[in-house]
Amino acid sequence: MAAIEAAGSSTRHQVVVIGSGFGGLFGTKALRQVDVDVTMIAKTTHHLFQPLLYQVATGILSQGEIAPPTREILSGQHNARVLLGEVTGIDLEARTVTSQVLGRETFTSYDSLIVAAGAGQSYFGNDQFAEFAPGMKNIDDALELRGRIFGAFELAEIGATRGENVDHLLTFMVVGAGPTGVEMAGQIAELAHRTLKKDFRAINSREARVILVDAAPQVLPPFGQKLGAKAKEELEKLGVEVILGAMVTDVDERGIEMKFKDGRVERVDSVTKIWAAGVAANPLGRTLSEQTGAPLDRAGRIAVNPDLTLPGHPEVFVVGDMIALDNLPGVAQVAIQGAKYAAKEIDHRLKSKPSQGPFHYFDKGSMAIISRFRAVALIGKLRFTGVIAWLMWLALHLIYITGFKNRITALLHWAVSFIGRGSSERTTTEQQIFARSALGRLKRGAADLVSDPGAYDAARALLETTRRAELEAQAAEEARLTDSRERGVNAEQRV
Numbered sequence: 001m002a003a004i005e006a007a008g009s010s011t012r013h014q015v016v017v018i019g020s021g022f023g024g025l026f027g028t029k030a031l032r033q034v035d036v037d038v039t040m041i042a043k044t045t046h047h048l049f050q051p052l053l054y055q056v057a058t059g060i061l062s063q064g065e066i067a068p069p070t071r072e073i074l075s076g077q078h079n080a081r082v083l084l085g086e087v088t089g090i091d092l093e094a095r096t097v098t099s100q101v102l103g104r105e106t107f108t109s110y111d112s113l114i115v116a117a118g119a120g121q122s123y124f125g126n127d128q129f130a131e132f133a134p135g136m137k138n139i140d141d142a143l144e145l146r147g148r149i150f151g152a153f154e155l156a157e158i159g160a161t162r163g164e165n166v167d168h169l170l171t172f173m174v175v176g177a178g179p180t181g182v183e184m185a186g187q188i189a190e191l192a193h194r195t196l197k198k199d200f201r202a203i204n205s206r207e208a209r210v211i212l213v214d215a216a217p218q219v220l221p222p223f224g225q226k227l228g229a230k231a232k233e234e235l236e237k238l239g240v241e242v243i244l245g246a247m248v249t250d251v252d253e254r255g256i257e258m259k260f261k262d263g264r265v266e267r268v269d270s271v272t273k274i275w276a277a278g279v280a281a282n283p284l285g286r287t288l289s290e291q292t293g294a295p296l297d298r299a300g301r302i303a304v305n306p307d308l309t310l311p312g313h314p315e316v317f318v319v320g321d322m323i324a325l326d327n328l329p330g331v332a333q334v335a336i337q338g339a340k341y342a343a344k345e346i347d348h349r350l351k352s353k354p355s356q357g358p359f360h361y362f363d364k365g366s367m368a369i370i371s372r373f374r375a376v377a378l379i380g381k382l383r384f385t386g387v388i389a390w391l392m393w394l395a396l397h398l399i400y401i402t403g404f405k406n407r408i409t410a411l412l413h414w415a416v417s418f419i420g421r422g423s424s425e426r427t428t429t430e431q432q433i434f435a436r437s438a439l440g441r442l443k444r445g446a447a448d449l450v451s452d453p454g455a456y457d458a459a460r461a462l463l464e465t466t467r468r469a470e471l472e473a474q475a476a477e478e479a480r481l482t483d484s485r486e487r488g489v490n491a492e493q494r495v
């Protein structure tokens, strides 16, 4: 199959940006006024606001509100174009990026490259857990979890109606007590205890168990001991059971096995498990490491120079969750600020201005929401809890949700959920839950479901050749009939 070269005819400096997340989008936008052509290549057509994924999983927000189309966001930026594709190769010598969609391969050349491909879930070497305990990194994850969570209540209702024990269906386990795990556990508890409390007849949704488990000795380690203890207290008030110092050693269809520091092993039966524990940087980091010698850390993050470039390749910037630099955390602001820095550096070079010097991250603070009206926030040395922290969380997330339309609808959905007890986005389908495992069984994934690139053209060419031969034969026969006057005789005979 022939690959297509995606380069345009422009002689301007070509910037390729990999990823449409925080780093990719903010980097592209920061190049708006710069005399370059930007090609953003990403494997999804949307920009995902990951911090609110848990609200899609628990039916508060719709996926569209947190994942607007990148093409629409950038429609007014005339020096930028968007190319759908999963980047499968980066050739630093040739300065090309290879991307693919359903077997269609594209090469894109660059003068400068910004790699912002983010991170995925890590199961710490136990990838087999993923089938039973999905992580929460993308829209597919969130919709699958939505289906599993609401589906568990439905199955419990059926089981209870038949007189069966449904404890395993009404036990929800969240692995990982970082911000995502805390937010998820808090929200499932709200669903069980508030949102769904009047909706079932055979089960009492308030009896559902929500368990948050982590090997660490405290909840929210990066927030410090005091805020961690406060978050744990708030979760327990909501009815979440918090188990700390317990390592998850096995996960299967029906439950989880945990090992405690004293060697004790405990199993909890739970059909719905959510993995919010580990992070692994995008595998593109390995490709870059192999070509530059820049080392990778245990999470697969690549060591970059202080100006976010790769050793020996000042034209390649890596930003966001993929980098290992000065212990920077994997948060949105690191990606946003890094990408803006890279864009400015490209601009300076084109204008022969001096470099900005090393990249400095400005820590604007961290927040985690526990439930409605309850959150924790750490800003510098200041700690906030309760309603104040929750209001700060609300304001900040509203500012960062992309697009005015999405802000308004998110605000309405929050009013429904936080002031009322509703959850407007509870639609789930069988495909959301099972389609991914079905796709996973295909050798080449979705590519197995579509014709190979060029297969249609080849089939049409074959058809045309056969048809042409038929027409030629027909024409020859017509000529023979006319020459031998057989046609006329036949025609006369018919009359």
Ligand SMILES: Cc1cc2nc3c(=O)[nH]c(=O)nc-3n(C[C@H](O)[C@H](O)[C@H](O)COP(=O)(O)OP(=O)(O)OC[C@H]3O[C@@H](n4cnc5c(N)ncnc54)[C@H](O)[C@@H]3O)c2cc1C
Binding pocket: 018, 019, 020, 021, 022, 023, 024, 041, 042, 043, 044, 048, 049, 050, 051, 052, 053, 054, 085, 086, 087, 088, 116, 117, 118, 119, 136, 137, 179, 180, 282, 284, 319, 320, 321, 322, 330, 331, 332, 333, 335, 367
């Ligand atoms: C559930 C969750 C909650 C979070 N909550 C918070 C929070 O409250 N506050 C906070 O600051 N941070 C939070 N984070 C972290 C924050 O979202 C990340 O730090 C941030 O998204 C990193 O930005 P990035 O650009 O490096 O990667 P991402 O935003 O993940 O973007 C990566 C992009 O690369 C694309 N991509 C990946 N591989 C390829 C490929 N091979 N080819 C083409 N495209 C590719 C992806 O589709 C995506 O568009 C949260 C993360 C998660 C998962």
